[in-house]
Amino acid sequence: MENRKIKIAWYGKHFGEEPPLIGRACVSSSGEKRYGAGTIFFSSCNLCCVFCQNYQISQEKLGREYSIPELANIMIKLQNQGALNIDLVTPTLWWQFLKEAMILARGLGLTIPIVWNSNAYESLQIIRAMDGLVDIYLPDFKYMDDKLAVKYSNAPRYSKLAEEAIKEMFLQVGKLKEKNNIAQKGLIIRHLIIPSNIDNSFSVLEKIASIDKNIHLSLMSQYYPVYNANKFPEINRRLTENEIRAVEIKRMELGLENGWTQEADSGDIFLPDFRKENPISIQKTNFTTEDTEK
Numbered sequence: 001m002e003n004r005k006i007k008i009a010w011y012g013k014h015f016g017e018e019p020p021l022i023g024r025a026c027v028s029s030s031g032e033k034r035y036g037a038g039t040i041f042f043s044s045c046n047l048c049c050v051f052c053q054n055y056q057i058s059q060e061k062l063g064r065e066y067s068i069p070e071l072a073n074i075m076i077k078l079q080n081q082g083a084l085n086i087d088l089v090t091p092t093l094w095w096q097f098l099k100e101a102m103i104l105a106r107g108l109g110l111t112i113p114i115v116w117n118s119n120a121y122e123s124l125q126i127i128r129a130m131d132g133l134v135d136i137y138l139p140d141f142k143y144m145d146d147k148l149a150v151k152y153s154n155a156p157r158y159s160k161l162a163e164e165a166i167k168e169m170f171l172q173v174g175k176l177k178e179k180n181n182i183a184q185k186g187l188i189i190r191h192l193i194i195p196s197n198i199d200n201s202f203s204v205l206e207k208i209a210s211i212d213k214n215i216h217l218s219l220m221s222q223y224y225p226v227y228n229a230n231k232f233p234e235i236n237r238r239l240t241e242n243e244i245r246a247v248e249i250k251r252m253e254l255g256l257e258n259g260w261t262q263e264a265d266s267g268d269i270f271l272p273d274f275r276k277e278n279p280i281s282i283q284k285t286n287f288t289t290e291d292t293e294k
Contacts, residue, residue, distance in 0.1 A: 005065035006097050007043035009057035011074055013083055014039035018218050018260055020176070020183035021115065021136075023084050037115070038083025040074065042090050047119050048154040050228040051194070051235060058090065059227070068097055072104040079112050084182055085136065087115040095126045102133045113184055116169075120162035121155050127168045136176075136183055137169035140190040140220075144203035152194070152232070159207075167211060176216045176258070188259070190218045193247050195225075196234040201247045209254040217259035219251060 013036035015022050021037050041054070043063035056062050066074070075086045086105075091098050102114060113135035120139035141162055143149040149158035169187050176186030189208055193201050208215055221244045225236045248261060 003065075004097070005067060006071055006094050006101070007061070007063040007065050008071070008074075009041040009043050009063040011038075011040040011078065013037070013078070013081060014087065017087065017138075018183075018188060020178050020181060021085060021087065021138075021188075023182045036083055037085055037087040038075070038078030038081070038112070039087040039089060040071075040078075042088070042094055044093050045090050045119070046092050047121055050152050050232060051223065051225060052227050053222075053224060054090075055227040068101045069104065071097075071101040072108055072110075075101070075105040075110050076108050079110055083112065085113040085115050086110070087117055087138075089117045090119070091116060092118050092122050092126065095129065099129055099133060106133075120165050121153075121158055122161065122165045124164055124168055127165050127172075131172050135173065135185045137166075137173055137187045138190065139166055139169065139187075140192060141166060141204050141208065142192060143200055144207055145197070145200045148194075148197060148200055152235070163207060163211075170211060170215065175212070175214050186216070188216045188218055190220055192220045192223055193239055193244060194223060194235055195237055195239050195243065198243050198246050202250050205247070205250055205254055205256060209256055213255045214258060215256070217251065217256050219247065219259065219261045221262045 015036050017037045017039075023035055041057055041063075043057050043061050045052070045058035048059065052058050078086060088098060102110075114133065115136040115138050116130060116134040117138040118140070120141055139162070142153065142158065143155070143162070144159045146157065146159050149155040166187070166189065173186050176188055177184050191201060191204050191208075205217075208217060221239055223235075223239055225238070230236050
């Protein structure tokens with residue numbers, strides 16, 4: 001008999017996403033305060049990134065199993081707690097079950113946007129199956145250099161698959177749309193800068209600009225040498241200010257004006273421990289806005 005269970009590592013209100021996904025404490029028309037993303041971290045991942053900060057769930061596969069109706073009820077619970085959206089993190093491997101859960105949750109009264117928070121290493125079949133169900137796509141466009149994709153993430157043909165998936169996402173939901181500074185629908189592309197590999201970042205930004213310069217880009221500098229990064233000397237360190245600045249300059253040169261840049265942090269980075277009951281509740285947002293368009 002097929003196992004109709006979905007493995008979840010953690011769920012709850014999360015405050016470390018981009019500004020329009022977590023908002024500021026605001027009051028709805030019913031008088032209810034809404035703030036934070038309703039985040040669900042799924043166990044396992046279709047990538048094997050040597051520097052994964054969430055390796056406890058992506059590689060060690062921590063978590064517990066839930067049925068599809070239980071997942072739908074979790075979504076409703078997060079909405080009732082005032083979450084601005086349902087943020088599905090590393091959903092790809094579970095896409096068929098998630099599709100059922102999303103449909104069920106909508107039938108139970110889910111009205112807030114659903115966010116597909118993935119690594120973009122996905123087939124068109126999966127993304128097309130989400131058409132009309134997902135409101136906000138939040139892919140991380142990691143590589144244009146496929147040699148790096150294989151070396152660091154065991155992801156052959158990453159650049160082609162990610163480009164195709166992101167184009168389909170953009171076709172479905174278009175440019176980011178906000179209401180009262182809160183994301184309602186659209187595409188946000190994340191890119192994590194990797195030490196010693198800024199040429200890869202340049203190529204990713206060039207590809208995004210070739211798709212549409214109005215796309216919202218979240219440029220991330222939170223890289224930290226964890227998990228198996230110490231096996232690769234060139235990435236076994238934090239980013240330098242010069243590397244971050246070089247990528248920011250490239251972004252400006254390409255005219256990618258919409259989005260955010262994650263603030264460089266000279267102190268210790270906060271790494272969630274998914275073995276704890278509430279590992280990320282204290283994580284804070286550290287993005288600076290790059291646009292004022294609403």
